Amino acid sequence: MSGTGTRRPRADARRNRERVLAAADQAFREQGTGASLEGIARQAGVAIGTLYGHFPNRGALSAALLRERHVALFEFGDELPGHGTALAALTAWMGAVSGHAAAYRGLATLLMQGFTDEASELHDACARMTATTERLLSAAREAGAVRDDVSTADVHALTNAAAWLREQVPPEQADHLTALLVRGLRTGDDGTR
Amino acid sequence: MSGTGTRRPRADARRNRERVLAAADQAFREQGTGASLEGIARQAGVAIGTLYGHFPNRGALSAALLRERHVALFEFGDELPGHGTALAALTAWMGAVSGHAAAYRGLATLLMQGFTDEASELHDACARMTATTERLLSAAREAGAVRDDVSTADVHALTNAAAWLREQVPPEQADHLTALLVRGLRTGDDGTR
DNA sequence: ACCTGAACACCGTTCAAGT
DNA sequence: ACCTGAACACCGTTCAAGT
Numbered sequence: 001m002s003g004t005g006t007r008r009p010r011a012d013a014r015r016n017r018e019r020v021l022a023a024a025d026q027a028f029r030e031q032g033t034g035a036s037l038e039g040i041a042r043q044a045g046v047a048i049g050t051l052y053g054h055f056p057n058r059g060a061l062s063a064a065l066l067r068e069r070h071v072a073l074f075e076f077g078d079e080l081p082g083h084g085t086a087l088a089a090l091t092a093w094m095g096a097v098s099g100h101a102a103a104y105r106g107l108a109t110l111l112m113q114g115f116t117d118e119a120s121e122l123h124d125a126c127a128r129m130t131a132t133t134e135r136l137l138s139a140a141r142e143a144g145a146v147r148d149d150v151s152t153a154d155v156h157a158l159t160n161a162a163a164w165l166r167e168q169v170p171p172e173q174a175d176h177l178t179a180l181l182v183r184g185l186r187t188g189d190d191g192t193r
Numbered sequence: 194m195s196g197t198g199t200r201r202p203r204a205d206a207r208r209n210r211e212r213v214l215a216a217a218d219q220a221f222r223e224q225g226t227g228a229s230l231e232g233i234a235r236q237a238g239v240a241i242g243t244l245y246g247h248f249p250n251r252g253a254l255s256a257a258l259l260r261e262r263h264v265a266l267f268e269f270g271d272e273l274p275g276h277g278t279a280l281a282a283l284t285a286w287m288g289a290v291s292g293h294a295a296a297y298r299g300l301a302t303l304l305m306q307g308f309t310d311e312a313s314e315l316h317d318a319c320a321r322m323t324a325t326t327e328r329l330l331s332a333a334r335e336a337g338a339v340r341d342d343v344s345t346a347d348v349h350a351l352t353n354a355a356a357w358l359r360e361q362v363p364p365e366q367a368d369h370l371t372a373l374l375v376r377g378l379r380t381g382d383d384g385t386r
Numbered sequence: 387a388c389c390t391g392a393a394c395a396c397c398g399t400t401c402a403a404g405t
Numbered sequence: 406a407c408c409t410g411a412a413c414a415c416c417g418t419t420c421a422a423g424t
Contacts, residue, residue: 142309209389231415242388
């Protein structure tokens with residue numbers, strides 16, 4: 001075992017990988033996560049086989065983007081606890097995730113699959129996301145701000161539904177709908193937890 | 194003008210049209226509204242050109258299905274007013290529409306586009322749907338059960354979001370999420386209308 | 387008036403051949 | 406170890422030719 005395991009990749013391979021990621025980021029933003037892989041390879045200046053060599057499928061590409069290029073989203077979630085009320089923090093997190101997912105049309109669907117399907121390439125990213133969701137949800141529940149029958153899976157699902165809505169309607173209506181949606185999570189007039 | 198205008202179509206044309214619709218209904222249920230049109234034509238036993246002759250695009254196909262084969266949904270909506278509380282009627286309508294849209298994966302997105310885009314082939318179907326939504330929403334609002342800041346467009350959007358959720362999660366969770374979603378529409382603890 | 391199916395453009399995915 | 410691009414299968418859409 002002299003240097004096997006994770007080796008440093010060849011310089012041109014690393015560069016090609018990076019180019020593909022950059023092209024995918026742009027294409028996913030402009031045309032959604034269903035954008036043509038051939039187009040992405042073309043844009044990146046590599047052959048289609050090179051793209052497949054680095055990323056065996058669309059999920060792997062999306063997962064790599066989240067892990068390597070969208071770190072800010074997760075960092076934002078890590079810094080939220082303690083700032084403002086627990087409900088405000090949870091709401092801010094839902095807004096950040098749904099806004100991010102809406103910027104990549106179709107990502108919300110992938111994030112739903114990744115949450116359930118352990119074999120999904122996006123499962124790790126989802127686990128990291130829902131860990132944050134769980135922390136913020138627990139705090140909000142303990143503060144008595146959110147109903148007891150709302151699970152982490154529920155918040156994850158509603159956050160992605162908010163992302164889906166944001167893809168469909170103008171921003172102002174999306175904000176309003178998200179607010180209504182959060183309203184459904186809050187403890188009610190009858191004091192139900 | 195002796196017999197021009199809407200003429201009775203040739204018998205074989207009518208039969209082909211019907212066969213395409215039946216095949217599309219099945220394919221859309223099994224594979225979603227993105228199902229292969231070539232596959233639908235094959236299943237219907239007609240050439241691909243025949244399908245295009247009757248339905249110039251996917252939207253026309255979906256619209257025809259709603260108009261000609263899914264009459265029950267609209268009839269259900271017409272019979273709802275007056276049965277039970279206004280909120281229960283609105284909830285039942287949202288449940289029926291979202292359940293229907295979830296059975297045809299992707300239809301929810303088309304129904305959102307059809308609502309806004311007047312040129313959409315689905316615009317008429319959406320108008321008919323939202324007319325019912327408006328009646329039931331007005332009644333619920335007048336009964337003081339639903340907030341004043343909830344528009345017909347909002348209910349339409351949330352209904353389709355519920356359909357999207359139903360495509361993503363198991364039925365029990367979908368029911369729970371739909372309930373939470375409706376909860377956000379109700380008048381609140383502070384008596385806000 | 388309607389139907390047929392070839393034709394064109396495009397894409398996802400694999401893999402033998404190269405360097 | 407990685408890259409290339411041809412090859413295969415499939416699809417959306419159009420349209421000239423048939424009946």
